Amino acid sequence: MLILAIAILTLTVFPTSFFMVSSRRDPIDRPGIYYTNEKLVAFLSVIDRVFIIAGFIMLFIAAGWKWGLAGLGIYWMLVTFVFAPITNRRI
Numbered sequence: 001m002l003i004l005a006i007a008i009l010t011l012t013v014f015p016t017s018f019f020m021v022s023s024r025r026d027p028i029d030r031p032g033i034y035y036t037n038e039k040l041v042a043f044l045s046v047i048d049r050v051f052i053i054a055g056f057i058m059l060f061i062a063a064g065w066k067w068g069l070a071g072l073g074i075y076w077m078l079v080t081f082v083f084a085p086i087t088n089r090r091i
Helices: 001-023 038-065 065-090
Strands: none
Touching: 001 038, 001 065, 038 065
16 A cells, blocks of 8 residues: 555656646746646646545555655655756746
């Protein structure tokens, strides 16, 4: 279950950083998907949050609360300081 939790959280890093970077931009500078398919973006955002919550619940169950909190901190740092700047440059 620990491997599955890590895999789920690893896969959610990319859409999370995309949504985080895109929501901070001006509406004119956002990617085109925000204007062509708004319902799809909302759906993907909800699905991303569901997978993040499921991944952290699995991590807390499999690894305990100390490693779960450490994983939460690592995930936050990874998204904020590594993948968000990369995504910002790519968009």
